[in-house]
Structure formats: C-alpha cells, structure tokens
Amino acid sequence: MKKVLEKILLRFSPGDISFFILRLATILGGIAWLSLAPLSPDESTRLIKALxxxxAYSMLLYVFILGGLARLSSIYVVSLVLDLLFVFTLVNLQPDFSNSFFLGYYMLTALHSFYFGVGFGLFVAIISCFLYYLNMQSLVGYIHWTDLGLRMVFLFPIALPLGLLSQNLRKKSNEIERLNTELENSLENLTRMQGKLVEQEKLSALGRFTADVAHEIRNPLTALGGIARRLDKLLPGNSKEKSYSDLIISEATRLESILRDVLTYSEKGENHFERQDLNKPVAEAAPFFCDTCQEKKIKLVENYAENLPQTYLHPKHVKQAVGNIIFNAVEAMPDGGILTITTGVEEENGIKWLTVEIGDTGDGIAQDSLDYIFEPFHSTKKTGIGTGLGLPISLKIMEEHRGFIRVESEAGKGSMFKLYFPYQGESENNKTPCWEFIGCGIEKDTTRNCPAYPYFGRICFGVAGTLCEHGISGIYAGKIEECVKCPFYQEIKKSELK
Known part of the structure; x- marks a missing residue:
C-alpha cells in the first residue's frame, strides 16, 4: 500500500496536491457550513444537492487521475468547466448582491492562474466575469454599475500577478532542475575521468617499468640468440645438442617477439601523420596472411571502398593495428572459415569516420571476456601462444589516430572488429593549433602529452580526449558529452561569430 501511495504521489506536483486539498476542504467546509448556517429548508435542500x-464529479475526476486514464492538464480543464458551473449555480441559488459564493470565481481564477500561467488565468478571469454578470443580470437595475464592475475587475489583479509568479517559479524550477542535471552529469564525468586518469597513470607506470626491464633484457637475449644460431650451424643435424640449440633459438625468438611487443606498447605515441588513402596500409597488411589462410582453408574476402577520402595516418602503425586483428581472426579459425576485410565511411556524432571492418567466422569471444580483451597481457589463447599485447597495441595506435574500436562477438559464431579513423579535410590544415587557442602552454612542456588533436575545429572537439565513440566534455578533453555541450566548442563558436 505504501509503495502504491508513493507511486501516486510521484505523479503529483505541489500544485496538483493543492488542487486536491482545496477540493477536499470545499466538501468538508461545505458540510460544516450547511450544518451551522441559518438556512431555510428549501435553501438547505438546494445547497445539499449542489454539494x-x-x-460526485470530484470523485469521478480523481478516479480518472489515479487510474492514469487521462493527462492531468486535460482533467483540470474539464474540472474547471464543472467548477465554474458549480459556482454559477451556487450564486444563482441566492440571487442577491450580498451572496458570498461569488468568491468562488476568485478562487478558481487564482488557482488556475498559478497552475497554468498568465494566459490561462486571464482567460478564466474573463469567463468568470461573464458568468458573474449573468448571475447579477436581474439585479443590474438595483445596484450601481461601479459596485458590480469593481467585483469583476478585481479578478484581473488576481490572475496577472499570480500567473507571473507561477511562470517565474516554473522558470526557476526548470533552471534548478537543469543545473542539478548538469551537476550530476559533471560529478559523474569527474568520477569517470578520475578513474580514467588513475588507470592511465597505472598503465603509464607499468609501461615505464616494462620498457626499462625490456631494454635490460634485450641486449643479453640478443647475444644469447646470436650465439645459439652460430652454434646451431656447427652442430651435426641429428645430434641431441642440435635439438637443444633449436629449442634455445625458438624460445629466444619468442622472447624477442614478446620484448618487441612490450617496447611497442610502452613507447610514446606519434602525433605526426601524413595524408594518405586508408586503403593502402590495410591492403598491405592482408597479403602477409595469405599463405596461412590457404593452409587453414580460410577464405579471404577483401572489399575496399572506391574513392575513399584521404586523411592523416601513420601508415606503418595502421598496418600493424590491422595486422594484429587479422592475426587474431586467423588464430580463431583453426578449422577454416571466412575472413572479411572491408573499408568504408560512416558518420557518428556529427563526425565523418573512415572505417576498417575485420570479421571472422571463428570461435568468437565469450561475453565475460569482452570487457578485458584490450587489457595488456590478457589473452584467451593457450599459454605460450601470443603475448596478450596485440589488441592493446591496436587500441593504442587507434588512440594515437584519435579513433576508436568497436567489437561485436558471439561465442561460436565469430567476431567483428571495426576500426574508426576520424576524417580530417584539407581545410583543417590551416587552422590554429589548439594549444595556441587555449594558451595552456603544453607546447613548451616536453613532459606532457596532450591527448587532443593538434588542430582545433571539427576534429579537435569531435574526437579529442580519451577517444571513445561518444562526444566530449571540456573536462580534460574527455569525450563524455555531446560536442555542442563542450565549453571548448562553445568558446570556438563565440570566436567565429565575432
């Protein structure tokens, strides 16, 4: 019962509750007045019928309200018509200038001015004036017109200020609600951004540590692998020592591959790209896997979009990012399947993106693993196969390009990885670098790596920050709001209008 009552109260505003209380007070007050007022039996009977x-119609109205059978505003308009007729009837029951029931017109005008605003309040005042004039029409010759006019004119000073007050309160209420929503969003954004900053700091510390370790290990490992390869050439083909040297070479090669991935992942990203066709590095990545696809009976399907607009890329890194995902797709189809590579153009959040879609019909990825596939050293492969850095490296490369990756996968049915590269037109080349526009001084601080794109405009406020597929907020250039809400975007628009 309590939950039902709370649910009903949630639908009511303070104004709605006031309507209910006043209606209930009218009924109870009417009963009390009828029992105390010195009325004739005939007057008492007529007033009881009116009450x-x-x-009855009040109960019927609230059946509709509580049942949610109609909109509140529509029900209140119907109730206004009935209430005006009720007051009109009460005044007519005692057609005398001393009849106090005319105050009901004032109450209705005040209530509806406050609830609906100035316009509707003035409309109720005009209708009330007309009805009251009809009530007093038979007495016009017995009372002075100024007395009647004064009562009617007083309806408008009631409607106007209450209506204006209502509109002002409603405006402030909406503003407070908007500010509360913005505050909640800002707090949520700050919390999310704090989590991202902590995570980035952890990854940065891990990257520095692993890079130092990798550098220390690489030199002796390279020497060990080189010596093993020399010895391997001197050993007889069928000797036990030959098998040992082959094992050393194999493991040294695997460790060198791991170190290479670790160093690639930990090295600082590059912001200097060249304008190029995306199809070119993607098409160069695919042939490396042709022999493997033939061996595993995998059909390779390549669909490259014609007339794809050029954008700024790091061709070598794009090739590596695509290659890592193709490698995983091939590994996911040990018994054959179809590997599809498709390029195209899409629009997200008002930004034009060039896309590379890599799909396979392999084993797929379990839903509980999808959240972790881009974490360093996380791997679903058997121990000893892969480093768990392929996808993190691909994601890092995409972030360097101010892009993102979307993944769709279902266990047993295959996976689809789509890489989104932001399109930057040639007109963006001549725009002011964002650090000059903001004056943040980052160009003088070599220890800071700004995640924002070097040119402001559609690209900077469209794909800066943490580089997910959402819009951005101005906080740390974190992409967590729509572009039109970004303070940086708004400042740019103001400067363009000057």
Whole structure:
C-alpha cells in the first residue's frame, strides 16, 4: 500500500496536491457550513444537492487521475468547466448582491492562474466575469454599475500577478532542475575521468617499468640468440645438442617477439601523420596472411571502398593495428572459415569516420571476456601462444589516430572488429593549433602529452580526449558529452561569430 501511495504521489506536483486539498476542504467546509448556517429548508435542500453533485464529479475526476486514464492538464480543464458551473449555480441559488459564493470565481481564477500561467488565468478571469454578470443580470437595475464592475475587475489583479509568479517559479524550477542535471552529469564525468586518469597513470607506470626491464633484457637475449644460431650451424643435424640449440633459438625468438611487443606498447605515441588513402596500409597488411589462410582453408574476402577520402595516418602503425586483428581472426579459425576485410565511411556524432571492418567466422569471444580483451597481457589463447599485447597495441595506435574500436562477438559464431579513423579535410590544415587557442602552454612542456588533436575545429572537439565513440566534455578533453555541450566548442563558436 505504501509503495502504491508513493507511486501516486510521484505523479503529483505541489500544485496538483493543492488542487486536491482545496477540493477536499470545499466538501468538508461545505458540510460544516450547511450544518451551522441559518438556512431555510428549501435553501438547505438546494445547497445539499449542489454539494452532492460537486462531491460526485470530484470523485469521478480523481478516479480518472489515479487510474492514469487521462493527462492531468486535460482533467483540470474539464474540472474547471464543472467548477465554474458549480459556482454559477451556487450564486444563482441566492440571487442577491450580498451572496458570498461569488468568491468562488476568485478562487478558481487564482488557482488556475498559478497552475497554468498568465494566459490561462486571464482567460478564466474573463469567463468568470461573464458568468458573474449573468448571475447579477436581474439585479443590474438595483445596484450601481461601479459596485458590480469593481467585483469583476478585481479578478484581473488576481490572475496577472499570480500567473507571473507561477511562470517565474516554473522558470526557476526548470533552471534548478537543469543545473542539478548538469551537476550530476559533471560529478559523474569527474568520477569517470578520475578513474580514467588513475588507470592511465597505472598503465603509464607499468609501461615505464616494462620498457626499462625490456631494454635490460634485450641486449643479453640478443647475444644469447646470436650465439645459439652460430652454434646451431656447427652442430651435426641429428645430434641431441642440435635439438637443444633449436629449442634455445625458438624460445629466444619468442622472447624477442614478446620484448618487441612490450617496447611497442610502452613507447610514446606519434602525433605526426601524413595524408594518405586508408586503403593502402590495410591492403598491405592482408597479403602477409595469405599463405596461412590457404593452409587453414580460410577464405579471404577483401572489399575496399572506391574513392575513399584521404586523411592523416601513420601508415606503418595502421598496418600493424590491422595486422594484429587479422592475426587474431586467423588464430580463431583453426578449422577454416571466412575472413572479411572491408573499408568504408560512416558518420557518428556529427563526425565523418573512415572505417576498417575485420570479421571472422571463428570461435568468437565469450561475453565475460569482452570487457578485458584490450587489457595488456590478457589473452584467451593457450599459454605460450601470443603475448596478450596485440589488441592493446591496436587500441593504442587507434588512440594515437584519435579513433576508436568497436567489437561485436558471439561465442561460436565469430567476431567483428571495426576500426574508426576520424576524417580530417584539407581545410583543417590551416587552422590554429589548439594549444595556441587555449594558451595552456603544453607546447613548451616536453613532459606532457596532450591527448587532443593538434588542430582545433571539427576534429579537435569531435574526437579529442580519451577517444571513445561518444562526444566530449571540456573536462580534460574527455569525450563524455555531446560536442555542442563542450565549453571548448562553445568558446570556438563565440570566436567565429565575432
């Protein structure tokens, strides 16, 4: 019962509750007045009938309200018509200038001015004036027109200030609600951004540590592998020592591959790209896997979009990012399947993106693993196969390009990885670097690596920051709001209008 009552109260505003209380007070007050007022039996009977009618239609109205059978505003308009007729009837029951029931017109005008605003309040005042004039029409010759006019004119000073007050309160209420929503969003954004910054700091510390370790290990490992390869050439083909040297060479090669991936992942990203066709590095990555695809009976399907617009890329890194995902797709189809590589153009959040879609019909990825596939050293392969850095490296490369990756996968049915590269037109080349526009001084601080794109404009406020597929907020250039809400975007628009 309590939950039902709370649910009903949630639908009501303070104004709605006031309507209910006043209606209930009218019924209870009417009963009390009828029992105390010195009325004739005939007057008492007529007033009781009027009060019963009022109570009956009031109950019916609240059946509609509580049942959610109609909109509140529509029900209140119907109730206004009935209430005006009720007051009109009460005044007509005692057609005398001393009849106090005319105050009901004032109450209705005040209530509806406050609830609906100035316009509707003035409309109720005009209708009330007309009805009251009809009530007093038979007495026009017995009372001075100024007395009647004064009562009617007073309806408008009630409607106007209450309506204006209502509109002002409603405006402030909406503003407070908007500010509360913005505050909640800002707090949520700050919390998310804090989590991202902590995570980035952890990854940065891990990257520095692993890079130092990798550098220390690489030199002796290279020497060990080189010596083993020399010895291997001197050993007889069928000797036990030959098998040992082959094992050393194999493991040294595997460790060198791991170190290479670790160093690639930990090295600082590059912001200097060249304008190029995306199809070119993607098409160069695919042939490396042709022999493997033939061996595993995998059909390779390549669909490269014609007239794909050029954008700024790091061709070598794009080739590596695509190659890592193709490698995983091939590994996911040990018994054959179809590997599809498709390029194209899409639009997200008002930004034009060039896309590379890599799909396979392999084993797929379990839903509980999808959240972790881009974490360093996380791997679903058997121990000793892969480093768990392929996808993190691909993601890092995409972030360097101010892009993102979307993944769709279902266990047993295959996976689809789509890489989104932001399109930057040639007109962006001549725009002011964002650090000059903001004056943040980052160009003088070599220890800081700004995640924002070097040119402001559609690209900077469209794909800066943490580089997910959402819009951005101005906080740390974190992409967590729509572009039009970004303070940086708004400042740019203001400067363009000057």
């Amino acid at each position: 019963v009618a009022f109570s």
